Amino acid sequence: MYVKIANFYLAPSREISRLWKVSSSPVLSHVEQSEEGVVVIRAFGLDTVGRMINENFIRNDVNSRCWFSETVTQQWFQVRMQLIGSGVIFVVVSGLVYLRDYLSPGLVGLAFTYALSVDGGLASLVQCWSWVEIQMVSPERIIEYGSIPAEGSQRPLVIQPDASWPRSSTLQFQDVVFNYxxxxxxxxxxxxxxxxxxxxxxxxxxxxxxKSSLTMALFRINELVSGRILIDGVDIATMPLRTLRSSLSIIPQSPVLFKGTLRAYMDPFDEFTDAEIWSALEKVDMKAQVSALEDATVLTIAHRLGTVLDSDRIMVLSAGRVVEFDSPRELVKDGSGVFYELAKEGGYLDKLL
Structure with a gap:
């Protein structure tokens, strides 16, 4: 009976324990992110504060449901263990009462004591067995996280570019096939x-x-299915991710505040002196913002066409392929094409013709 009840209890209890642990992670991560991003939350006003509070309530409710289910399941198991133990003791006591004329008082007391001890021992043994199996969910999660492939580990490293790489900012995509x-x-x-x-x-x-997938491929957020991407003639798939990403910069579409100092943003790898950083700040103050980009290759992903009209060339993508690639004026000169239609819809033809 003990084993049957334990087997009946273990299957749902193990899954509920797994759900409880899984639902705990979003709660903890939300608290940590809220603490670190409290400046951003305040900056966006009461609406954002209320949204974050509601999100916290929702995550805690889900976690509390799992915790309550686990608690109820444990109580169900413990009650059944106690009922079985009580049944065993009842049978022993009934037998002792029935055989009282044939047993000495000392033997009756000894049998009763052993019945209590065996009952408690069996219940403890089954509970410990079930507890160990349920707690194995934690090592299971550790193994699960440990078996996740490390970012960039799918391809073997061939080279480690020297510190002067890239000497030029030429970029080549060669038959690149990319998916998520x-x-x-x-x-x-x-x-x-x-x-x-x-x-x-x-x-x-x-x-x-x-458009965004091109950036994902460039930063190796996912590995390519086939093809190559070369920067300064070097295949980026053959180098460490840190080397690649430390040589690239990205400005996201949405402005976001981060925790840290201005110096950390300007020199995240601590490679320059204070004098060099102050010099850079002075140059930014004296020149237009674009002056800092004069010696770099810049890819601008445009959601508004007006932001890229001054580019050297325009790349027009459609269904994951390059359909047009030339200067803005050349693309609209013939009065047809994808870029021509986009410029016409946006009202930019007068600036290009």
Whole structure:
């Protein structure tokens, strides 16, 4: 009976314990993120504060449901263990009472004492066994996290570029095929183009054309299905991720506040002196913001066409492929094409013709 009840209890209890531990992670991460981002939350006003509070309530409610279910399950098991133990003692006591004329008082007391001890021992043994099996959910989660492939580990490293890389900011995409999920539909389909040193490139296209995916591939957020991306003639798949990403910069579409000092943002890898950083700040104060980008290749992903009209060339994407790639005026000169239609819809033809 003890074993049957334990087996009946273990299956749902193990799953409930797993759910409770899984639901605890969002609660803890939300508290940590709220604490670290309290400046951002305050900056966006009471609406954001209320939204964060509601989010915290929702996550805690989910976690509390799992915890309550686990508690109820444990109580159910303990009650059954006690009922079985009480049944065993009742049978022993009934037998002793029935055989009282044939047993000495000392033997009756000894049998009763052993019945109590065996009952408690069996109950404790079954509870410990079930507790150990349930707690194995924690090592299971450790193994699960430990088996997640490390970022960038799918391809072997071949080279470690020297400190002067990249000497030029040329960029080449060679038949790049990229997707977000293994075996899924590619979002970049045989993408090929060359960008020269210090060029300013505007990237445009309708929703779902693959503009953001191009950036994901460049930063190796996911590995390529096939093809190569070369910066200064070096395949980025053959170098450490830290080396690659420390040589690239990205300015997101949405402004976000981060925790840290201004110096940490300007020199995240602590490679420059205070004098050099002060010199950079003075230059920013004296010159236009774009002056800092004169010696860099810049890719601008445009959601508003007006932000890329001054680019050296415009890359037009459609369904993960390059359909047009030339200077803005050349693309609208013939009065047809994808970029021409986009400029016409946005009312920018007068600035280009």
């Amino acid at each position: 999920k293994q075996g899924g539909e590619p979002v970049l389909k045989g993408l090929s183009f060359n960008i020269h040193n210090n060029e300013k490139i505007g990237i445009v296209g309708r929703t779902g054309a693959g």
